[in-house]
Amino acid sequence: MAYKEDRNVFVGSLLGSIKGIKLEKKNGVWSSITKNLRKVDRLGSSQAVTAMSWGDEEQKEILIGLADQTVKVYDTEYSGFGSTFKADVGEGKICGVSRFQEGAVIAVQSGHIKIMAHETDGILEIGGPMEKMKHSSLSNNIVATGGKEKELQLWDLEEKKCIFTAKNVRHDYLELRVPVWVSDIDFLPNSNKVAICSKYGHVRIYDPKGHQRRPVFDFHIPEQVLTACSVSASGDKIVVGSGTGHMTAVDTRGKGCLHHQYKGSVGSIREIVCHPTESLIFSVGLDRHLKVHSLESPKLLFKEYLNTKLNCVLVRNELFYKHPKEKAAVDSDCEIIELSDNEENLSSVTHEKRALNKLFEDMESVIDVHKAKKTKRKRV
Amino acid sequence: MSSDEEVREVEETNEVLFPEDRKINKIKNKEVRSRLFVKLKRQKRKAKIAEKKKRKEEGTNKPSKPTKTIESTREEDDTAFDKLDEEGNLEVRKDLENSEYAPYFARQYEPKVLITFSDNPAKKTMLFGRELQRIIPNALCRLRKRIPVKNIVESCNREGYTDILIINENMKQMNGLMVIHLPEGPTANFRLSSVRISKELRRKYQEISAHRPEVILNNFSTRLGNSVASMLAALFHYDPEFQGRRAVTFHNQRDYIFFRHHRYEFKKGEKGQKVGLRELGPRFTLKLRWVQSGVFDGKTAEYDWIISGRRHDLETSRRRFFL
16 A cells, blocks of 8 residues: 555646656645656657546556557556557547556547457547547446537447437527537546536536436536536536636536636646545646645645646545554544444445435335326316 | 044144034025035045045955845746756756757748738838838738738748737737747737837938847746747847847846847957947837747637736736746
8 A cells, every 4th residue: 555655646748747746735734745757858749648547446557648649557556657558540649548448448639439458349430529538437338528519429338339429509699509619528426427618618517317418507607718627526516727727616506606716827727636535626737837726715725836838637536645553543533433444434335325225216206196297287 | 432532633633623513504695505515515526436446446345235126036936947956957958859949949940930910000010010020030021901810820831931920009009019939839929018110219220231130038037938038039040140240139127028129349449349339229128918829819729828817816026027
């Protein structure tokens, strides 16, 4: 578990450098130690990091997609690069990479998705220009794609078919078509819903399991080129960043409203990560800084100058790792029921969920009767 | 101590000292008063000069302290070049080698510049554009003819231009200068102010020779400053013709970039060589508004740096500068 105590934030730049950062917070004061993971003399603009993702659930290894379609695997446990392979499909830079069945899924700008796994293998042609591909956190075989004039699509990698295609919103008040340019995608935590942001300032949520293909939530921030989005851990806020360096949280409950304007950016924001357990936001962009905000306040908590224009950021789930012994001590202080292992904790949660589900299944449905009555009246 | 000394002096001279009551401002007659005042001033000045000379000869002249200005007490910028460590230095160097201006500094192409205006420019604006054409080698000045910037960029790419300058004006006053680097950006927008064309400086354009000028860039210390400086440098030919003795200066002071254009001359004086300067004009001042990462795009652009809309967040102190 030593690797979890080490670096907790990883940043990829447009020059190709990958930096491991150890962020610490002691008595409210932030500090960081940064290390370059690649040698400087190998860097160049063709080596630009364009996509990054965790390779496994333990967050031991990182998949890194470069502009020249190379995928590198970095092992955080042994602090070294493992295998390197090329996508060699279509044209353009990699716009999404992730693990799939111990292989990898790689999406490139021209709209090709290459599946490199033991059981399933092949190329999906979606059509470009693709801007982003994201892997679903809930089901391993679903990816979401989108791009310029390319609506959000969900693809099943095992069956190699499209399972959901979004439909554009209705024409605006001038009866003109609303243009589409999906720039970033994020899945809502523990749900099938997908959030997107567009370069024309739209923040939308789609529900693939629902009845409509149009967004279930649509919010417009006028005159902002949204370039990055991330859903908060609670799922009721989407943090979006723009090409002019504005970062703001959109509250998705009800009609939607702007929540906070996070301060401190002077250049375009390229990627935002909302931390799943701590209420922190990590953002990187063209102003060469890594920034940390709290979700609840617009103030800047911490920023670090990292020499080059930054494109990607990854944050460990256990940000401030505590040794199991320390953890137990803290828990006993707080008089919370002690749980020796995380897995046990998880299993108890799932037990509760199952019990709840059973409860709801046993209930009689009331709504159906009402519906039937209504339709009858209409017919008369 | 001092009072004892005075007493001793009095004893030595054996004279009675009366309190001096000849203050000049007490004299009623204005003519006498002013005459005496001038006299007193002259005496004081002579004494001061003599003292200074004496100090210089003795060699006890202390160097004057550096004056405290808002620049000398400037807030540290974390992107400043002098703050880099060894590894950071290597990385930044690599970054600069991969920047859009690397081919220019590697002398791989000769700059070719198009100068144009907003629609229907005023006469002074047109004259200013024509003067820029004389200063910048291999430049061409053309009227805009209501062509959108995107189309200009497209045709300039086709014709092999490397930079575009667009002079903007508001109510017949020049107020903006946009510099677009081709083929892939970046684009910078400056506020243009205090423009004096050579006619207003009582100079004739015939004085400007066709020699390629030297470019002097002063005080650009941060990463942003460096990118702006290289953007301005890349407008001029990399190889100056020294026999023309022509120099253009972009001097950054407190984030304002001052442009001056001079011809210099080496004179032989009594104490060795001296340098004479003659300003040729035009002169103007620039202030950076934003830098876009690609070629100009009004709607979906990504900015490297932009100050509009966040001035209260950024300009937190008078001692904070960005270039």
